[in-house]
Amino acid sequence: MPEPLPAAPLPGAAELPALHAALDDWFAANARDLPWRAPECTPWGVLVSEVMLQQTPVVRVLPVWEEWLRRWPEPSDLAGEPAGEAVRSWGRLGYPRRALRLHAAAAAIRDGHGGLVPGAYAELLELPGVGSYTAAAVAAFAFGRRETVVDTNIRRVHARLVLGSALPSQALTAAEMRLAASLLPADPGASVRWNASVMELGATVCTARAPKCGQCPVRESCAWLAAGEPAPTYTPKGQAWHGTDRQVRGAVMAVLRLAEDPVAPELFYRAPADLGFEPQGIAIPLAALHRLNAAPEQLERALAGLLGDGLAELHLGGVRLPA
DNA sequence: GAATCGTGGGA
């Protein structure tokens, strides 16, 4: 299939070194001091950070990551615990399936890789919860490999800087991957710094809303600024939340995370006050769940979904986190 | 390709 030509000429071989140098200098002076970027951070620490950072802001990941690495310094440490411990210690990071998959990845690393996080993209990609972005990111940032790392930040920077668009396309395309590959420095060390600096630029300066173009080290090269900051050609559709099954799932998960013992499913369908619970412990998330006023069918779907995903399991008539 | 999957903070 023929693809449309880029809206702006791509940076040529003559311009790329200057672009690389500009972002290299900017990153050296402005990079955030994040623990998973420290030289002593292990590949396991990098992998945990990358999974936690999927769709979750840095500030919320930081304390949970610290606790995970303190408690489970190596993959085998996590693999030796029940999966439910991973889900519980995930706290309120969201998308708790990630905790389950990270636990499964730890077991795969212990059983299939001698307990060491693999450094090859193809091997990383085989791990549960690791997709194309995370595999490339771990290979690059933990092992210094030359990989084409493409996340939402990098896509947005490329869209503006090179293509002159306000936002990247709604779905990642093969053309974007080729563009990213064409911009990557040949030297492995330089490529790692480039990936990290473009991502950092997108996260802190070239943001989705209200970009700080005045602070941008490559604003003179930006196709979007040159084009007069054209508006997006589409409006992203928001994610519904209130009244959805997802909201109910989240509320049920909050109960299970706090429960010491299996929770009788009937409790999900009644107000804690009617059950004679004091407003403490498990009664707090139960009350929050009840306030959602979810239809019984909705609660059934949420529970069935959690059981199907392995985020909950039945045990002696109750529901609990997976063993 | 589109839908699904949490959560909380900032604009």
Added chain:
DNA sequence: TTCCCAAGATT
């Protein structure tokens, strides 16, 4: 208050 969206993966 409401809306947006943040280092995606999976089906």
